Amino acid sequence: GIPELRKAVSDKFKRENGIEYESSQILICNGGKQALYEVFRTICEEGDQVLIPTPCYVSYAEQIKLAGAEPVFFKTKEENNFRPTLDEVKANFTPRIRAFIINSPNNPTGSIFEKEQLKKIVKLLVDRGVYIITDEVYEHLVYDGRNHISVASLGKKEKEMSITVNSVSKTYAMTGWRVGYAAGPREIIKAMSNLQGHATGNVNSIAQKATIEALNGTQEPVRNMVKEYEKRREYIVKRLNEIEGI
Numbered sequence: 001g002i003p004e005l006r007k008a009v010s011d012k013f014k015r016e017n018g019i020e021y022e023s024s025q026i027l028i029c030n031g032g033k034q035a036l037y038e039v040f041r042t043i044c045e046e047g048d049q050v051l052i053p054t055p056c057y058v059s060y061a062e063q064i065k066l067a068g069a070e071p072v073f074f075k076t077k078e079e080n081n082f083r084p085t086l087d088e089v090k091a092n093f094t095p096r097i098r099a100f101i102i103n104s105p106n107n108p109t110g111s112i113f114e115k116e117q118l119k120k121i122v123k124l125l126v127d128r129g130v131y132i133i134t135d136e137v138y139e140h141l142v143y144d145g146r147n148h149i150s151v152a153s154l155g156k157k158e159k160e161m162s163i164t165v166n167s168v169s170k171t172y173a174m175t176g177w178r179v180g181y182a183a184g185p186r187e188i189i190k191a192m193s194n195l196q197g198h199a200t201g202n203v204n205s206i207a208q209k210a211t212i213e214a215l216n217g218t219q220e221p222v223r224n225m226v227k228e229y230e231k232r233r234e235y236i237v238k239r240l241n242e243i244e245g246i
Helices: 003-017 031-041 058-064 088-091 115-129 157-160 185-197 205-216 218-239
Strands: 026-029 049-054 068-076 097-103 131-135 162-167 182-185
Touching: 003 058, 003 068, 003 088, 003 182, 003 205, 026 031, 031 058, 031 131, 031 162, 049 058, 049 218, 058 097, 058 182, 088 162, 097 115, 097 205, 115 157, 157 162, 182 185
Parallel strands: 049 068, 049 097, 097 131, 131 162
Antiparallel strands: 026 182, 162 182
16 A cells, blocks of 8 residues: 555544554555455464354355365354353354454444453453454444444554454445555564565555545545434334334
């Protein structure tokens, strides 16, 4: 990624998430999906396992398999708002677990981690030397006055053991521009950059320039978009509840 965009991403992390990353800790990718794939290819070896709460994003498992690792799933429960509990994580842990995926807000359930619950699970993972891959592409699409908590903001060790993946697709409705980014430990980001350099190369220049403007410009359109989405959500819920049997 061009230096100006990596700085804009760094500024975004500091401003919105309370995390300080240097430009050398940030990689600009062709969408968040490429960032995820490169994380798996970088940190996983043959025989490693990645623990995934379900329901989950459809591409996680296939990308993990392409990296030579094994996805390990466990079901979350509706009564817990589809959030994994500490006991569930412990019960599904194996010695081969290399990484754990946190996707909050979640695709497809929309569930969001509460801070205290998130801290407990992340502490367990850090204590066991497990990387946390935190997919935060829906961070701004939250309702009812709730707040997204970024894993890397929880502390120094948490930051050292996490790789944050994000994109401009959802926040700025820029899905077709294909700009994502990853931030994490310098050596992991460097390895991901080397992989990308031999696979696809840079994100196209026009999309990078547009992303700088999106990140650095006024965020009022984002807030207005979320308000509109929330209104539509309430309307859909109301109409569904008017249908007998639902």
